[in-house]
Amino acid sequence: MTVDALAKGIVAGDRRALARGLSLVEAGAADGAALLDAVRSRLGRARRIGVTGPPGAGKSSLVNALVREARAAGVEVAVLAVDPSSPFSGGALLGDRVRMSEHALDRGVFIRSQASRLAMGGLAATSHDMTDLLDAAGFDLVVVETVGVGQSELEIVRQADVTAIVLAPSMGDMVQAMKAGLVEAGDVVVVNKGDLPGAASCRDEIVAAFGMTAESGGAARADDVLLVSAATGDGVKELLARLRSIPDVVVAERRIAADARRVDAAVVRALADLRLKPAAASLAATLTPAVRRGDVSLEEAVRTIVAAAVGPDREARRP
Amino acid sequence: MTRKIRVLVAKPGLDGHDRGAKVVAAALRDAGMEVVYTGLHQTPEMVVAAALQEDVDAIGLSVHSGAHLTLFRKVLALMKEKGLDDVLLTGGGIIPEKDRATLAAEGVGRLFGPGTPLKELADYIAAETAVRRPR
Ligand SMILES: Nc1nc2c(ncn2[C@@H]2O[C@H](COP(=O)(O)OP(=O)(O)OP(=O)(O)O)[C@@H](O)[C@H]2O)c(=O)[nH]1
Numbered sequence: 001m002t003v004d005a006l007a008k009g010i011v012a013g014d015r016r017a018l019a020r021g022l023s024l025v026e027a028g029a030a031d032g033a034a035l036l037d038a039v040r041s042r043l044g045r046a047r048r049i050g051v052t053g054p055p056g057a058g059k060s061s062l063v064n065a066l067v068r069e070a071r072a073a074g075v076e077v078a079v080l081a082v083d084p085s086s087p088f089s090g091g092a093l094l095g096d097r098v099r100m101s102e103h104a105l106d107r108g109v110f111i112r113s114q115a116s117r118l119a120m121g122g123l124a125a126t127s128h129d130m131t132d133l134l135d136a137a138g139f140d141l142v143v144v145e146t147v148g149v150g151q152s153e154l155e156i157v158r159q160a161d162v163t164a165i166v167l168a169p170s171m172g173d174m175v176q177a178m179k180a181g182l183v184e185a186g187d188v189v190v191v192n193k194g195d196l197p198g199a200a201s202c203r204d205e206i207v208a209a210f211g212m213t214a215e216s217g218g219a220a221r222a223d224d225v226l227l228v229s230a231a232t233g234d235g236v237k238e239l240l241a242r243l244r245s246i247p248d249v250v251v252a253e254r255r256i257a258a259d260a261r262r263v264d265a266a267v268v269r270a271l272a273d274l275r276l277k278p279a280a281a282s283l284a285a286t287l288t289p290a291v292r293r294g295d296v297s298l299e300e301a302v303r304t305i306v307a308a309a310v311g312p313d314r315e316a317r318r319p
Numbered sequence: 320m321t322r323k324i325r326v327l328v329a330k331p332g333l334d335g336h337d338r339g340a341k342v343v344a345a346a347l348r349d350a351g352m353e354v355v356y357t358g359l360h361q362t363p364e365m366v367v368a369a370a371l372q373e374d375v376d377a378i379g380l381s382v383h384s385g386a387h388l389t390l391f392r393k394v395l396a397l398m399k400e401k402g403l404d405d406v407l408l409t410g411g412g413i414i415p416e417k418d419r420a421t422l423a424a425e426g427v428g429r430l431f432g433p434g435t436p437l438k439e440l441a442d443y444i445a446a447e448t449a450v451r452r453p454r
């Protein structure tokens with residue numbers, strides 16, 4: 001199938017075309033880039049919700065519950081669920097779908113699993129592009145579940161329109177999340193498993209720990225800590241409403257920042273690729289021992305290699 | 320290689336545990352594949368819908384219920400209906416040789432008995448997908 005036909009199919013709601021297109025984009029091949037270009041004019045309709053938090057906090061269960069609420073409201077949802085790749089084999093066991101089986105036959109729901117391929121920050125390198133394609137396919141909401149992460153360097157916060165940090169009510173989790181700055185990273189902190197004893201006091205503790213009490217003038221932040229149970233569905237409706245109520249102006253601002261970062265990252269990647277040009281690579285190989293011997297300074301070597309890397313490409317000049 | 324082999328592992332049917340399916344899923348991961356695991360009690364419709372969305376190269380079913388003829392046939396029919404013609408359908412369980420031959424004649428791939436070294440299954444999937452969906 002040509003890229004053009006694939007793009008048309010995706011926009012027209014052909015799920016098989018979408019699935020194939022996602023694989024092209026994930027592979028990072030030229031076809032994938034062409035496909036994204038072909039649908040670029042359709043981007044920006046979907047709200048992108050990020051769901052992140054430590055392993056086992058209940059992210060997938062919560063996504064499942066959020067999808068249920070969204071469907072009850074007649075909203076079509078795509079889910080991108082990222083799980084870690086094995087550093088040993090490069091393979092991955094993608095298990096987030098297990099919690100989302102109830103939506104398997106709903107045409108208004110599309111779920112795609114993705115392996116992180118060892119990228120840092122909780123997402124794969126191509127996750128952003130994948131959410132673009134899901135957006136182009138016409139879903140109202142695109143929910144992205146990250147790898148279970150305990151750190152605050154969260155790529156999802158930079159990509160999504162709005163992000164929920166999900167915690168389970170365990171002291172260990174909570175202390176860790178606070179130390180790592182995780183609780184401040186998103187728009188909403190969700191204390192999940194609200195059906196378990198201790199969940200409410202866990203929520204209170206997070207609120208208190210940040211001085212988010214009414215007296216300290218932090219009432220707005222206190223409202224951002226929600227007690228939810230993915231298992232019983234309690235609080236899920238409120239959470240979805242909250243996530244969807246982020247004002248358009250805020251979303252617009254975030255998207256501008258996200259686009260700028262994306263272009264910047266692409267430039268950095270392109271520059272890094274330049275060093276692999278044969279002329280630069282072979283210069284690097286010859287200069288390395290000279291630098292080690294002290295015959296050439298590191299700075300001078302770098303200047304020479306960079307000049308070769310950005311210099312005219314003989315291959316490219318061939319007619 | 321940027322596109323890895325993707326396999327969906329499912330445990331269709333009503334019977335209880337999925338230990339076997341999980342072991343298979345882990346073995347395929349250790350062979351470098353990206354394995355989408357869907358869990359227990361999957362109907363053929365659910366399996367094929369997930370396979371379509373996940374754009375997998377192969378579907379592996381773990382069937383121990385004795386309903387293998389019905390299940391594999393149903394999944395294969397749905398795969399045809401949805402246009403998943405280049406996707407391999409394979410799997411394992413306690414399946415008599417005669418039924419394996421019948422299913423193979425109908426278009427199902429090799430089926431592996433209990434105790435088959437899992438590397439054999441991984442090698443088979445890798446070899447089959449290289450032909451069916453070259454990358
Ligand atoms: N009691 C209770 N258990 C829950 C709730 N939500 C999730 N769980 C359980 O918590 C465990 C982990 O749930 P998942 O949804 O897989 O958690 P996750 O954060 O997606 O896990 P990873 O993707 O592996 O990081 C499962 O055993 C769930 O059944 C809840 O609201 N209440």
Ligand SMILES: [Mg+2]
Nearest residue numbers: 059060096145
């Ligand atoms: Mg999960």
